Amino acid sequence: MNSHYPKNGRVILHVDMNSFYASVEMAYDPSLKGKPLAIAGNPKERKGIIVTCSYEARSFGVKTTMPLWEARKLCPNLIIKTPNFDRYRAASKGMFDILRQYSDLVEPVSIDEGYMDITDSYEKETPLEIASSIQTQINSQLDLPCSIGIAPNKFLAKTASDMKKPMGITVLRKRDIPMKLWPLPVIEMHGVGSKTAEKLNTLGIETCKDLAKANDIQLKSLLGINGLRLKERANGIDRRVVDPDSIYDYKSVGNSTTLPKDTTNQSELLSIIDKLCGKVSQRLTQKDVVGTTVQIMIRDKFRKTITRSRKVENPVIKKEELFHHSKELFIKHWNGDPVRLLGVTVQDLIEKNEATEQLDLFSYESAAQKEPLYNVLSQLQEKFGKNSISKGVRGKDKGPSYHSKQDTSFNKDFLRD
Template sequence: MKQMYPKKGRVILHVDMNSFYASVEVAYDPSLSGKPLAIAGNPEERRGIIVTCSYEARALGIRTTMPLWEAKRLCPQLIVKTPNFDRYRKASLAMFDYLRNYTHMVQPVSIDEGYMDISDCYEMGSPIEIAERIQKELNEKLRLPCSIGIAPNKFLAKMASNMKKPLGITVLRKRDIKEKLWILPVAEMHGVGAKTADKLKPIQILTIGDLAKADVRQVKAILGINGERIVARANGNDDRPVDPDAIYEFKSIGNSTTLRADTTDEHEISTVLQRLAESVSRRLKRKESLATTIQLTIRYHDRKTVTRSKKIDNPIVEAKDLLLVVQQLWKKHWNEEPVRLLGITTQDLIEKGSAYKQLDLFSYQEDARKEPLYQTIEKLQSKFGQNVIKKGLPSKSEESNKKGTSFNKDFLQDDR
């Protein structure tokens, strides 16, 4: 069996759950099996759009992000469920726990997909046999269908898993990329998408093959450093390891919301910004982190979206401090057109324990007033130990053993 594995290369699986939210609902209520099913938000609000839907619904023309009213027009018998994130989170954790029966080299990348490095799993069978077993047992034990890509690296495994859905298993070797990968439109390439594809059209890059053969300097001039990366990926090159701890890293935390109606009402907008700041603040505190860059996102009635950010000297976490920065950005950059969506994102995060505070004209008086208290605490700690009095920050030993997740994956832990 070992001879079916490369001597020096890797064997990577990308396990991608099929229509995950809908599949979880069917697993919970088998009577939904075979019926057109959609998961959507509140139908009374404008945010009532299709989050995901079953393949039976897709066969009728229903698609993700479609307004719910349009989906019901296409399929009057459509069954609509509101999202149950606790249920999806439990199913996700069960799915990843199952995958770890094969190898500890499992890297979740979202609630419904992840990579596995099975390069050392030859005693369990060939790569295809392992993939078939995983697919079969996830479907039988958890009632969750999936598609699996098998490849020598993460990029090719991801592309392979998208080639056959639902319940597909696809092998994509580097020697296959000209025949299977290069013929695809560049917008279908993982890491590119429609907007980037539009930027590449003027230089006649229409397929993944065009991108693979393109002048790297020309692509880099259009897309920046990411241009060099995607040209390498188009040629099947990707040396990123499968990192089981990657999900615990995070670079940003944020939240956004679509307004009930396009508005220029500054009181309503202020209320929304305050609510977003409070939500982001709670998430930062939960992650024991502070922010040094604050970003405001404004989407207008015509769907034009602008993002503006501000770097700050003193790391912050409190909602009132976040809101102050956001209000400054708002006053400076709002063009007085009706607003459809607002978002606040905190970036360049640092751990609370390593945060510092610079003395400046606004903070030195407050810090000076606290200095006698700090001196008293330090004397007591010196005499009786570090844990006698604490200044509101948990010690490492007190922290939970449960690691947090990144903003992009924290639906595994937090409600959206």
């Protein structure tokens, strides 16, 4: 089996579930199989946007993010299901449990996709045999289809998994790049969005080959260090390792909600912000982290979105502190136009027990009163261990609640138990 594995490189798989939410619903209710199915929000709350749809629906032109009314116009027989995140989370956990049967190096990147490093599996099967076994097992045990990319690094594995859907297995080697990757329009390259593609087009970069051969100085001037990184990707270079622990990395915690109707009622808008702050505070507490930057997002009826943030002197976690900063940001930057969507996010997160409060004139007195307690805690922790005792009760991290209709934050904490 050694001949199927590189002597010095890695063998990476990217497993991507096909039309995941719709497929889960079909597995739960087999009568939906073979029918045009879409998962969408509640149209009464103006969240009638297609989240995902079956391949049968796609044949009618139905696409992700398409308004529900437009999808129904294209496909009158479209079956609509509202999201059931508990169901999807359970299916996701089952999928990753299967992947870990083949390798300890499994890195979830979202609820329906992940990377695997199978380099050390050369004594078992070939990469193609392993990919085929994974695909078959997920399909037979969970009744869910997936596509798998096989490559020497993450970028090429991700690119490969997109090349054949549904139920595809694609191998993409570096020697295949000129034939399989370079002819593609640059916007189809993983990591290049529409705005980045437009910027690249201004330099005459239309294809992945153009990007692979682009001038370094021009790319860096246009896109900064990310421009050079994208050029490396276009040449098949990606040094990132498969990191199972990256699922526990948090960069931000946020919540946003689309309002039932556009409004200019400031009292109503502030009430919504207050509720969002409560949800964010709850998730910060669950993760035992605090943040040093507060950001507010405002989208008006014309779909123009502004985000404004501020660095705070003392790390925030409590709802009251978060609302104080969010309210000031909103009042300062809202221009009075009817608001369609509001969001609150806390960024630059750090572990709560590593945060150091910057005492000011107003917090010094209350903090000083607690100093004897802190001294006792410190002595006990020093004697019996860091986690032996702490202020309050540290609850078990249950992860985010997907029951909330207002929770639109999807990050890698979906597998937290």
